[in-house]
Amino acid sequence: MTSRTTDWWHSVAVSVAPADAPAAFCSDLGAPSLLAAYRAGLFPMPAPDEYARWMNEALYEDRVATGAIAVPGHVGELPYQVSWWSPDPRPVIRPGHARLGRRLARRLRNRLDWATSVDRDFGRVVAQCGAGREPRWLTEELRRGLQELHEQGWAHSVEVWQGAELVGGAFGVRAGPVLSLDSMFHRLPDASRVAVADLGDRFTVAGGLLLDVQWDSPHIRSLGARPLPRDDYLDLLRSGPPAGPPSTELLPAARLA
Structure with missing residues (x-):
């Protein structure tokens, strides 16, 4: 299931996101989402299969729980399907x-x-x-x-x-x-x-x-x-x-x- 969350990137504090981990998880890969995310300094890395989605959850669920990695809006059934990155530097x-x-x-x-x-x-x-x-x-x-x-x-x-x-x-x-x-x-x-x-x-x-x-x-x-x-x-x-x-x-x- 793919979500269509409106303006989800506004909920991501890109400037204080982890330097070496995703800034957010959101499964919206529609053109409006993509363009706005690039303009916010983010780029997507979709998980190609169920194992990769599970690895995203296993690796990052603690930082999601603390709010260090955002999971904004209603992202549907697969919140770990797409990670959004903004490395530093x-x-x-x-x-x-x-x-x-x-x-x-x-x-x-x-x-x-x-x-x-x-x-x-x-x-x-x-x-x-x-x-x-x-x-x-x-x-x-x-x-x-x-x-x-x-x-x-x-x-x-x-x-x-x-x-x-x-x-x-x-x-x-x-x-x-x-x-x-x-x-x-x-x-x-x-x-x-x-x-x-x-x-x-x-x-x-x-x-x-x-x-x-x-x-x-x-x-x-x-x-x-x-x-x-x-x-x-x-x-x-x-x-x-x-x-x-x-x-x-x-x-x-x-x-x-």
């Missing part, structure tokens, strides 16, 4: 700081058959990002909500093409001056890195201030991400001038080198 890529690396830049200058686009194949990019990955957090319900956001102009994909073949990509949700990157994929080496660099370039031109890459890791750091305190991230998210959508035209990837 937040790994972000600032304008002009997406990294290709010297080796890839040299290769890219000679890859005249590589091109990039935005929003030409959103559904396929999302599908490829979820293909063969465990845990399967990109559930069908989340994909439906993201597709609706895409149709409304808030969720975007970037595609990397070798000729007519889709070889890499990434997707995320635009919220104010931030584009929150949910996932990326590659079918050829470094194609996802090109996707992030391309989206960073286009989003900067559209007035964007940050790419939010959500989860910190050595790989994410190699892309140019740096940790930003959550309070600073939330301040910018709430007060920064909203960016427009990134340009969608097909462009040569070599321009990024």
Whole structure:
């Protein structure tokens, strides 16, 4: 059962939420809920099966009981189905700081058959990002909500093409001056890195201030991400001038080198 709670995110004190645990549990993955949550500094991680839901309850029920993790509104029969996160610090890529690396830049200058686009194949990019990955957090319900956001102009994909073949990509949700990157994929080496660099370039031109890459890791750091305190991230998210959508035209990837 999926709840449709109105304005549930207003009940979540994101700025004092746990740094390394969910800020809330709520099973509403409808497009209005998704967009408002991203704008509040949250992103969803659906539980793909009953075992994952049970683990959410077992791991976090004590903090739910104390109120450290919010379970707002009437969330239906499965309150632990979707966890909403706002890590502290937040790994972000600032304008002009997406990294290709010297080796890839040299290769890219000679890859005249590589091109990039935005929003030409959103559904396929999302599908490829979820293909063969465990845990399967990109559930069908989340994909439906993201597709609706895409149709409304808030969720975007970037595609990397070798000729007519889709070889890499990434997707995320635009919220104010931030584009929150949910996932990326590659079918050829470094194609996802090109996707992030391309989206960073286009989003900067559209007035964007940050790419939010959500989860910190050595790989994410190699892309140019740096940790930003959550309070600073939330301040910018709430007060920064909203960016427009990134340009969608097909462009040569070599321009990024």
